[in-house]
Amino acid sequence: MSFPAYPSYQDSGIEWVGDVPSHWLRQPLFALVAERDESNEGMIENNLLSLSYGRIVRKDIDNNDGLLPASFETYQIVEPDDIVWRLTDLQNDQRSLRTAIVRERGIITSAYLATQPRGIAPHYLSYLLRAYDLTKVFYSMGGGLRQSMKFADVKRLPVMLPPANEQVAIAAFLDRETAKIDALIEEQRCLISLLKEKRQAVISHAVTEGLDPHAPMKDSGIDWLGEVPAHWDVKRLRFICHIGTGDADTADAVDDGAYPFFVRSPVIERIGDYSHDCEAVLTAGDGAGVGKVYHHFTGKFRAHQRVYIFSRFEGVHGRFFYAYMSEMFAKVVLEGVRRQRQWHRFEVVN
């Protein structure tokens, strides 16, 4: 996106801001906002709010989940258009968004700083602080050892101030443009999930129906498999390969080991010695990876005691077997079609 240039620029004097249009003013924060600091003593208000993912959201005050204060009377009252800052734990947490604009009156923990915009458009300030936050400028403020900041610590924060009508225009522009971008992100997300489905369908089709659309078909005799090409055989797993388990524990992994070490997760560890030297397909035999984690490997390797090793293939290609298993096995396992002895009865077409 390109922006039209202003007639002239000035150095803002702020390292992380750079040049700004000449007619913008530079003001310290305290000239533009006041600290709110309004106690909820006497439970004046009970609309509980919290700062989450850069938004002020409503929380159920009667929900007892999570950490609760002894009393909500110690909370502070905030008003619409206030900006809430979470300036605690600056050294520890360098990820979460630290400022947000309040949309409705309510109460929020007094550990946060609440400020009330006066000489600045609230939505403009909200976007400006989000930009400051994303440059991580708050983390370097106050010097090394200080872990949290109060209003006194941020009140001299320099703010670049366009004229009022320009502030409103900028905030409106950002509302519009970010909404457009969010919509595009959502669209791409949809597309990605469609493509993933497509990928799966392609593999599934190839390993169960082959590549020739005109090949005569026959009933495989297996309900979850349906029809397969007439010239394919259906064989039980145990007749086309050897099935075994590994022997090592996760603790046996060595950082710079010479051989791959297959465990129950998708991550391939390293190990110093090997137990197998062959072509094999491996999968998790226990835990979260059952039916999901697959590897195809040829060479020297070792496997975790609860990893299954399919090897010594007879009449089936390793790559085909790998594609077939990773595509079809999860469906059978996860649908719970066969609870017992499923390993030996699982059918493979070839």
Add this chain to the structure above:
DNA sequence: CCCAAATGGTAGGAAAGGTG
């Protein structure tokens, strides 16, 4: 600074189950 609680897992011990 440090911690609590929720969440969503992974890894390991141990023993029961199967099998030649």
Add this chain to the structure above:
DNA sequence: CACCTTTCCTACCATTTGGG
């Protein structure tokens, strides 16, 4: 009966959010 396979249970772990 010895040995390999499978299951169950639980300890442990990382991350996220936010409170004292």
